[in-house]
Amino acid sequence: MEPFLEFIRENLGSPGLAILISNPQFAFIQLLNSISMGMNYFIIAAGLSLIFGVLKVINFAHGAFYMFGAYITYSVTELMGLSFFWAVLAAAIGLMLMALIIERCLFQFIYDKEHLMQLLLTFALVLILGDLAKIIWGTDQYSVAYPAGLAGATNLGITFYPSYRLMLCVLGPAIFIALWLFIERTRWGRITKAATQDRDMLSALGINVPVIYTIVFLIGSALAGMGGALASPFNSPAPGMDANIIVECFVIVIIGGLGSLWGTFVGALIFGLVFNFGSVIVPNAQDVFAFLLLLIVLLIRPWGLYGRAESEGQ
Amino acid sequence: MRHRLLVSLVIAGTLLAINNLHAEEIKIGMLYPITGGGAIYGSPAQIGHRMGVEEINLDGGLLGLQAISVERDTKLNPATAAAAAKEMITKDGVHVLIGGLSSSVGLAVSEVARQEKVIYIATIAKTIQMTTNKRHNYVFRTASHTDFEGDAMAQIAEKLNAKSICDIQLDYAYGHDLAAGIEKGLARHLPDTKIVLSLRPKLRATDYNVFITQIMGAGCDVVTGGLWGPHFVDFAKQATPFGLFQQIKFIAGGEIGSHEIASTMGRDYPDNVWANSYELWYHHPNEEHKKFHSKLSAQLGTHETTMWPVLAVIGVRMYAAAVKQAGSLDPDLVAEALRGMSIDTPVGPRTIDPTTHQTDTGQFWGPMVKKEGAPYRVMDPITYIPALLSE
DSSP states (O other): OHHHHHHHHHSSSSSHHHHHHHOOOHHHHHHHHHHHHHHHHHHHHHHHHHHHHOOOOOOOTHHHHHHHHHHHHIIIIIIIIHHHHHHHHHHHHHHHHHHHHHHHHHHGGGGTSSSSHHHHHHHHHHHHHHHHHHHHHSSOOOOOOOOOOSSSSSSSSSOEHHHHHHHHHHHHHHHHHHHHHHHHSHHHHHHHHHHOOHHHOOOOOOOOOOHHHHHHHHHHHHHHHHHHHTTTTTOOTTTHHHHHHHHHHHHHHHHHHTTHHHHHHHHHHHHHHHHHHHHHHHHHHHHHHHHHHHHHHHHHHOOOSSSOOHHOOO | HHHHHHHHHHHHHHHHHHHHHTTTTEEEEEHHHSSTTHHHHHHHHHHHHHHHHHHHHHHTTTTTBBBEEEEEEOOOOOOHHHHHHHHHIIIIOSSSEEEOOOOOHHHHHHHHHHHHHHHHSSOOOOOOGGGGTTTOEEEEEEEEHHHHHHHHHHHHHHHTTTTEEEEESSSSSSHHHHHHHHHHHHHHHOTOOOEEEEOEEEEEEEEHHHHHHHHHHHSSSSSEEEOHHHHHHHHHHGGGTTHHHSSSEEEEETTTSSHHHHHHGGGGGSSEEEEEEEETTTOSHHHHHHHHHHHHHHHHHHHHHOHHHHHHHHHHHHHHHHHHHHTTTHHHHHHHTTTTTOOOOOOOOEEBBBTOOOOOEEEEEEEEEOOOTOOOOOOOOOEOOOOOOOO
């Protein structure tokens, strides 16, 4: 075994791969890294996908909503002294209020406009919200403490793993199940699902479609805010943090299929796995595998793993 | 007809007068990111730049002319910075370009300065390329560079008796050049020590778990890293629950010992970190630093002050000294004066090497410790590691 590992280390230039093969504990940690990373992205990307699925708007400002969620968490925990979980709630509610203003004042006027117009508007929002955050919180970076009881590591028997990241591994699927139950098992959810397929028919049936749109935009934005809040203990709130996340979110929803909850969940998990194991195998080309996967999906199944082709939808 | 001609003459005369008025000012071009992610550093540097320009005017100006600051936002983007630099030269008529945060921005601005034959003083960008293979007649650097920083890190690794090292650097010019600088430094100070793992997370990475766990699995006793600003904050916060800082000593370049990082992290700043800074508000290497700190403190309204303004002040001061010596604004004469130019600064004397155009800028290094009465971790003991005498 050792000569083989030495060959990998020396000739393939991948000490990480050698550790991965020889150490199951290390492989298990990478699996947990993949899940926790994927679940953090899922919470953020789910909102992006939901908004596109119903409103058909590609919201570039979603990353800015995420950033506001992180900043609100900083203000609530560090400045007001409230607990982290109140801060997560405050971030979600704060983003819903902000989304309500944005949807009523801007978005409702562009639903029927072409995608280019929508992209330009959401891009303008990115710049405006970036400067607004700078006015409110300045240009400093901040640190949010891990919530009490989750700052250390948990003994899993074969290894220790950061407790907060384990919480994300559980919270992500919980949010997925809650969203799935809402969409599949409630009347409002079924109406929302119908809105993704035929908004005219829904309107003809007497459903107030604009209200559905507003509610969906609020839920999607709250998820972004919550994602920012949950990321803030390990991603310090700082100007520009929106730009760091939005590309990954788009990759996930494109792989999974824009507008598909299942697609976003699976896409986020795949992204986490590909990024983490790819980074171990080829340490200096960590993004290559995820973007290669994106390329393959776009070539073979452009509507994503769980998305529906235009013709299927009609 | 005659009336129209008169009006045209009046307009032309007014425009000429305005133009002459502008020619009677020295325009000091400033290029820092003042919006977006880089604003954390660019905004304080902007304050320093303005302090430098104010200093010139309080001193009676340069060559009898008042100095004005012409400012552009680089958004930490090389293309934006290059376009801004070009515009400042061609439209605003700046006499000098000063600034440039991040190595890629510095290289982009330097290229414009070369094409347009305008002096560029790099105050923050550290890539060694700027003063080696990409050096030209008009580029000068007052910041440190990656070989100086890498050598200092190797000296600390020697002090810590490092046997095997894991190196983690951001995947862009600064990170790659610093890694090379560390290797050169290790060859000088610790030739038997091996770098067993080299990792390159991308610039603006958000999740470091995969790198942290690789470091912990590689069996190194020291980590060298150039994860500046929020990169280090996020790395440290993610690495702490894994117990990385309890097991492995971390030598952190990228000014992780500065006020902005130590105050941001507060109680979350990890143990066993050796870090650097260009300036520390609580350490006065000379009398001028005390005055500089009180002035900056008054301006910012806080006793604890950030490190970036002093870098910008040094850049402006170096240019002013060169113009005075040259007795002209001609870029070639000013460049000639800059070669070998020496000035006093709040962090000690600085001299530009006449051959490389690199200033002998060393940095303060030391372990970051908790200290009674200090608002956050501070460097103690503080050691000034001077720049290498020969490159």
